[in-house]
Amino acid sequence: MKLAKINKEKFPLVVITYLNDKPTTQDIDDHVAELKSLYAAKEKMVFINDSRKIKYLSSEVRIKLGNFLKQNFEIIKQYNQGIIFITNSMVASVFVKGVFLVQKPPYPYFIHTEEEKAIEKANEILRVSIQDAIPK
Numbered sequence: 001m002k003l004a005k006i007n008k009e010k011f012p013l014v015v016i017t018y019l020n021d022k023p024t025t026q027d028i029d030d031h032v033a034e035l036k037s038l039y040a041a042k043e044k045m046v047f048i049n050d051s052r053k054i055k056y057l058s059s060e061v062r063i064k065l066g067n068f069l070k071q072n073f074e075i076i077k078q079y080n081q082g083i084i085f086i087t088n089s090m091v092a093s094v095f096v097k098g099v100f101l102v103q104k105p106p107y108p109y110f111i112h113t114e115e116e117k118a119i120e121k122a123n124e125i126l127r128v129s130i131q132d133a134i135p136k
Contacts, residue, residue: 003027006034012045012081013122014038021055028064035068039075046125047083048118054087057095066102077106082125084118085111 003023007015020027038045057065069076083105087093093111100109108125112118 003031004034006038008038012043012126013048014045015048015050017050018052018054021053023054023057023061025058025060025064028061032064032068036072039072039079042075042079044079044081046081046122048122049083049085050115050118051085051087051092051096052089054092054095055089056091057098059098062095062098063102065099069099069103069105073103073106080105080107082108082110082122084121084125085109086113086115086118087111088113 001020003018003020005017005019007017023031085093085096087096096109096111110118110121112121
């Protein structure tokens, strides 16, 4: 089973919906390849990560994700404007923070339980990003 569905229909908003509740290291390797292709486009973007289906991330998976952040820090810093996680589980929230123990993210991140709040936050980040791009 594929780990996640990546929706770029509303780019620069990228919505990642996780489909697998217990991803393996192979799932993460495949997912990281997809993320690298997004960053290869060299365009600024904001992510909504719908993590509501994730129930468990092994320490190996958390380390792999943290290492992806570490190894791609500069490109992620340049093009990732922020990530909003949607989760309905305190456990999933702890897993997210566990990934960030390996490497602190170079972008702002937020954790919400409601999709509507996540969309509001993403729109806020996009508005600020656009306003910052306008010469004064």
